[in-house]
Amino acid sequence: MLKKFVLLVIVLCAIAAGGFVYVKNSVETFITQPLNIEQPELVTVQRGNSLNTIIGKFVTNQWIKPTDFEPLIRRFHPELTKIKVGTFELRPGMSFEQAISEIIHGQEYQLAITFIEGSTFKEWRQQFTTAEHLKHATEEMTEAEIAKALGIEHEKLEGLFLAETYHYSVGDSDLDILKRANSKLEKILNASWEQKQEKLPLNNQYEALILASIIEKETSVPSERERVASVFVNRLNKGMRLQTDPTVIYGMGDRYDGNIRKKDLRERTPYNTYVINGLPPTPIAMPGKASIMAAVNPEDSNYLYFVASGTGGHVFSKNLRDHNRAVQQYLKQLRSRK
Incomplete structure (x- = not known):
């Protein structure tokens, strides 16, 4: 009788062990299976999401x-349950286990807009509409409404953001990027204003920004x-009009439309x-930044005019006679190219 009991126990243990191995192998097969993706995919983990x-x-x-x-995965692999909130990129060739590891240990997926x-500012708004995974919070807002939302005192927002590359996460909005861009611009403008030359014909930082924007459009050198x-x-300083095409x-x-006509130069806008x-x-x-610094720290010169050189830069003149010569030389170069 005792032998039969022992034999029964052995059989039951073998069945249990076999069952355990089967379940464990099934779990391992599941977590090591390759992802069925042919291109990178994004997955977003929200607060409260579980494995x-x-x-x-x-x-x-x-x-x-x-x-x-x-239900048994967390028992065999409790380390896979420590997922974090964010958006992560999954790549072809990853297994499910590697994908979860990316969510646990990897860097959150970052997008960029330059x-x-x-x-x-009009061009910025157009760029926002085509930016991937970016919330378009300002799409239906007027410029004045955007300014109010950002806490900016100027209703016209031209020039009030620093142009550079901004990284963002899935779920961020265009308003988030504008806030960062304005903050960066303000820091540079404040620092530049503190280092400005004395006796500039500029009454405040905003006027320095206006001048910087003209410099930015006039030269890329x-x-x-x-x-x-x-x-x-x-x-x-001399009370002369700026007479700048931009x-x-x-x-x-x-x-x-790409051309400035004489009537455009006479139009009062x-x-x-x-x-x-x-x-x-x-x-x-x-x-x-470079144009802002130039606006408050200009070169000490007597130049009053400049015109394109035709070779990528400009010819600077101190009087109208020399300027007219430089203009004629530029026009001559243009005609020779036709």
């Missing part, structure tokens, strides 16, 4: 095959910025510096 929630997402997206042993120095700034500062173009708005005195009322673009 079972993530498994459900993967199964729904057909990235993995389901298993009847899902704004070019000299771009306008780094070595010229301070000299271009000196021309405008010299003209302001301000005319900005005042024309959508009517600008708030931005036409051929007919108004001093600076235009607002910046005309988003200036970079």
Whole structure:
């Protein structure tokens, strides 16, 4: 009788051991299965999501095959339950276990949007509409409403954001990026204003920003910025009109077709510096740090004019006679290229 009992116990233990091995192997097969994806995919883990929630997402997206042993995964692999909130990138070739490890230990997926120095707020808004995984919080807002939401005192936002590359996470909004861009611009503007030259014809930081935006649009040659700034500062000091084409173009708005005609130079808009005195009322673009620094620290020069050289830079002149010669030389180069 005792022998039969012992034999029964041995059989039951063998069955139990076999069952345990079967279940464990099934769990291992499940977690080591490769993801059924052919290109990188994003998965977002929200607050309150569990491992079972993530498994459900993967199964729904057909990235993995389901298993009847899902409730036992956390028993065999409790380390896979420590998932964190965020958006993560899954790559082809990953197993389910590697995907969960990425969610636990990996860096949250970052996207990026790049704004070019000299771009306008209108162009920024257009870029926002095509940015991936970005909430368009400002899409239906007016410029004044955006300014209010950001706590900016100026209703026109041109020039008030620093143009550079901004990284963001899935779920961030365009308003979040604008807030960061304005904060960076303010820091640079404040620091530059503290280091400004004395006796500049600029009454405040905003006027420095306006001048910086004109410098940004007038030259892309780094070595010229301070000299271009000196021309405008010299003209302001002498009471001369700035007569800069980028301000005319900005005042024309959508009517600008690539050409400025004589009638455009005579049209009285708030931005036409051929007919108004001093600076235009607002910046005309988003200036970079170098242009802001140039605006408050211009070169010490007697230049009053400049024109394109035809070779990528500009020719600077101290009087109208030399300037007219430089203009004729530029026009001659243009004609020779036709």
